[in-house]
Amino acid sequence: MAKTDLEFKDLTEQFLDEIIEARRHIHQHPELSYKEDDTAEFVISYLEKWDIPYERMIGTGVIVDIKGEKGDGLDIGVRADIDALPVNEQTDLPYESEHEGVMHACGHDAHTAILLGTVYLLNKRKKDMKGSVRCIFQPAEEVGAAKKMIEAGVLEHPHIDRIMALHLWPYVDLGKIGIKYDNITSSADNFSIKVKGEAGHSGRPHQAVDAIAIGAEIIKAFQFLVARWNNPVKPLVINVGQIDGGKAPNIISDEVNLHGTVRAVYKETRDAAEKRINKLVHTLAEEYGGKATIDYQRGYPAINNDEEWTKWVEKNASEVLGKDNVVKIKEPSMGADDFSAYSTNVPSTYFRLGVREDGKKTYDLHHPKFQFDDSVLETGMKVFTATVYNTLSKDE
Template identity: 40%
Template sequence: MATIQISVKDEVVKWRRYLHENPELSFQEVQTSEYVYNLLKTFSGLEVTRPTKTSVLGVLKGGKQSSEKQLTIAFRADMDALPIQEEANIEFRSKNPGVMHACGHDAHTAMLLGAAKVLSEKRDEIGGEIRFIFQHAEEMPPGGAIELVEKGVVEGVDYAFALHVTPYERSGSICMREGVLCASNDDFEIKVIGYGGHASTPELTVDPIAVGVEIASNIQHIVSRKLPALNSPVISITQFHGGSALNIIPETVVLGGTIRAIDPDIRIKAKNYVNQIVKGITEAHGARYEIVWHEGYESVVNDKEAVRITREVAEGIFRKENVIHVEEPLFGGEDFSAIAQKVPSSMQFIGVHHEDFGEAHPLHHPKFKIDEAALQYGVDYFVGIATELCCK
């Protein structure tokens, strides 16, 4: 099994810290992609291109000839950050106010850069082709992955692989699941339009706050009363805005939320029920409504054979006892689904927590941080997969 060299390990940490200090939001990864592009250009044997304005593709064509079928595989890392003000107690905190790598995409990018460097130095031992996809805009639907798929980045690819960090497992472990890994995600915005007036005469108004509260309450009944318990989605109301004075019933209120579903049929049913509830309640009270849907990502579905490959590699790197089987799908969304729909794929979660951190802050938290020792495992994982599939 290939192992990372100490010099590369140090570089991976350096790259990750630079990226962490200089985060950029989705579709704005100009400096990030330029940094990745320039680094890849220094690695021997890589063909480096820019499929989109803020993404990078490195292609390594192996120099080893074989009579057997040679595979084309792809590794993907996302590069964008989140609109969060960092509060983590680290020396290399974000220099961009209100922007933070709170989802570990800096680590994803650094690990794949490390793998690209190691594998570029092994070019003569590699048969087939390896594509290193550095993707923009995972955090903002419609996402960067679908754009790269449309650009043909995964055309002819036999298998695709990705890692995502998880703060809930310690560094040196990896979480694996076959089949559905992540949920689909659809967001909604509901404007309730009533008839405002003085708070002392509510009978002369159509109170959008009262109507909005009823909508929010009834949406919760979709999961508990309208859909099967064993296949229920998660539906959350996350915003409720309205009113500007204590003695005025406003003209409008706005509600917002999200639906996360594993089953595509349940996803459609849940959306239909939201539409029905909003329409029925507003009409019953003489109000009007506008509803806007922001359709998100499909579910990430891991291919059986691709997972078998990654599990065997993981057991060699992390040891079998540190390869954790994930029992249930996760309800977070991931746009790697666009790639997994086109290519047999395996996306898994690598542990990045250290006991010295104390409490494990979740993804998208302002105090989120990772144990950088996990970066070595991530590089070795990608190199191990390439060695297994392209170095025989």
């Protein structure tokens, strides 16, 4: 049974202020993927102050192993992403980004501070724990570095039995967390299509092969795939977000490039969509007298939340936050996260940390005005700490 009497006497006002200050420093000094040198050093400065050992991984990654003092047990992973986005911040906060064109617009500053505080809290409780917890400060989530972390051995020595992560979420109320069973995100694949035609004069289109027109037919056909081929209860998104082609208004273009993304919640939808898109692109281009090539890049799979592990997180969150502050998310997000690389290797759970406030406009993730109340840090630390502590200290 969980230790329902878990107390947080060390979550003092002074300690919370220290974690808030850390989060604001990270926010003010954001760094892009694989360039998080100062962020990693900042995290390390706290670990050294607290006399907590750490290791570096893939350059700017930092891992902390906290070993329980009651012997062998489960080995748990907790992950936070530390990179920022190429966004010009427009929040006017007193700790607004000092790096022009770079912003923590996805909440990774909060994720980092929450895990930093969790390290401190769990280290204080290690005398009651069996097994270990590996706290993973992961760089470059925005470009998929989880795979590199796994290749570097982040899930081994010891083998991680289960892993968890959180993400700020503007569609759940502040002070609450959102739990989702089964898949909580979609997969995310990208494609680049090059359509080749034959140039000509715009006044004599019958003597040319219009690559732009063929590209337009391909885009229209993608929506047919979504609306008429795909099972409507299994979400699929095909989006063309960039089109490059043409040289002048009176010249029929002989080349156009289409760049887009494909999102699917279920693996069978994802696999089938890739096959259909490849076939459609080639068939349509040839039918209209042109040719096409496609570079289809498989990205993140969907995050699948392990049922047993998710139930355990829900139980512990309900105990430390109150049942009313743990809500069930009904629908998966069509966004993606490279945490899915972990979830395909070990049982995992990924929950949402609410930031929505009544009476205030809440901006979405990746928006230049995205911001949140610092009280989310305490909520996240409590859920992480309670879940890990009650896992590693419970009687089997």
